[in-house]
Amino acid sequence: MNSTAPDRPFPAHPALRNAAAPAPTGHGHAASVVGSDAELLATALPFLEAGLREGDLVVLACPDDTTALICEALGEQATRVESEKRITLLGSRAPDALTMCRRYLERASAGGTGRLRVVAGIDFGSDPADWHEGQRFESVYNRLLGDAPASAICLYDRRRLPDQVIDSAPATHPVLVRGAEWSVSAAFQDPVRYVPSLPIPREPAEDGAPLFVVEDARSLPGLRHQLGAVLAARVPDRDQREDLHLAAAEIAANAFRHGVPPVGARVWADGATVVCAISDRGTSWGDPFSGFLPAHGFDLSHGGMGLWLARKLWDHVDVLPGPDGLTVRLSSRLR
Numbered sequence: 001m002n003s004t005a006p007d008r009p010f011p012a013h014p015a016l017r018n019a020a021a022p023a024p025t026g027h028g029h030a031a032s033v034v035g036s037d038a039e040l041l042a043t044a045l046p047f048l049e050a051g052l053r054e055g056d057l058v059v060l061a062c063p064d065d066t067t068a069l070i071c072e073a074l075g076e077q078a079t080r081v082e083s084e085k086r087i088t089l090l091g092s093r094a095p096d097a098l099t100m101c102r103r104y105l106e107r108a109s110a111g112g113t114g115r116l117r118v119v120a121g122i123d124f125g126s127d128p129a130d131w132h133e134g135q136r137f138e139s140v141y142n143r144l145l146g147d148a149p150a151s152a153i154c155l156y157d158r159r160r161l162p163d164q165v166i167d168s169a170p171a172t173h174p175v176l177v178r179g180a181e182w183s184v185s186a187a188f189q190d191p192v193r194y195v196p197s198l199p200i201p202r203e204p205a206e207d208g209a210p211l212f213v214v215e216d217a218r219s220l221p222g223l224r225h226q227l228g229a230v231l232a233a234r235v236p237d238r239d240q241r242e243d244l245h246l247a248a249a250e251i252a253a254n255a256f257r258h259g260v261p262p263v264g265a266r267v268w269a270d271g272a273t274v275v276c277a278i279s280d281r282g283t284s285w286g287d288p289f290s291g292f293l294p295a296h297g298f299d300l301s302h303g304g305m306g307l308w309l310a311r312k313l314w315d316h317v318d319v320l321p322g323p324d325g326l327t328v329r330l331s332s333r334l335r
Helices: 037-054 064-080 094-109 128-144 163-172 191-197 220-234 238-258 306-313
Strands: 028-034 057-061 116-121 150-157 175-178 181-184 212-214 264-269 273-280 316-322 325-333
Touching: 028 037, 028 163, 037 057, 037 064, 037 116, 037 150, 037 175, 057 064, 057 094, 064 116, 094 116, 094 128, 094 150, 094 306, 128 163, 128 191, 128 316, 150 163, 212 220, 220 238, 220 264, 220 273, 238 273, 238 306, 238 325, 306 316, 306 325
Parallel strands: 028 150, 028 175, 057 116, 116 150
Antiparallel strands: 175 181, 212 264, 264 273, 273 325, 316 325
């Protein structure tokens, strides 16, 4: 599979390059663990008020109750703050959240100080597989957007998040915030090491026998047709079925064009979740950032969309290198 082409930074911002050095105090990608409304406001308000004074583009990406709490505390200043959940995983999958970040960075560069300032309320959901996706996104953000003219505080609220998610914050953020005090996170891990080290939850559907198995697909059109047929039988929502098939077909195309034969596929479904695993004998996987941005930039005529589409259209995407080759495992909850 095409596993060696690195994700490229957003072309409108040359500063968005692969760098993960901890940000200076008061700037960068920061996490704050809070346990009460008072702690939350003590962290968020000084950061937001400083941004408003400096002319930054200021955005809240929080659950509705957190947004209401912060806006009430800001008073009249709240009219100068935007609310946009899609800039984080609260309202988007990872590639779309990064695209929304790009749009806001472009807006920030067109006026004011050119800096984007975000307060994000973290909530990855209730499923360990969703926690894994969230931890991975927070980590790769440091490489894909680490040098951007942006500052963000991610609020990790003990009242709504599981311990595993809370515990991940120092490892995925170069900076920690408590009130108005910023400090370098001693536990921060370079995404190159952190992302591959994350344990990958097994989907319960995989405990049963697969509905479809092919060990050596004879052709890409044939495998596309077979995947379409099995998804048509198990995914009731038409729009979701078409999205899942499109992305799975792109992963299959990667395996045929860039992988090492034979190409195989398996599909499981249990009424709640569908899982599709596509494999080949290639072993050249070394980029944990693939698929978060298009491999060849945002001119999609150049291709490189396989993993990017998969991350946009499936809930969970895992690239699993093994002794017998490389597998891309896709899974989604059924609508």
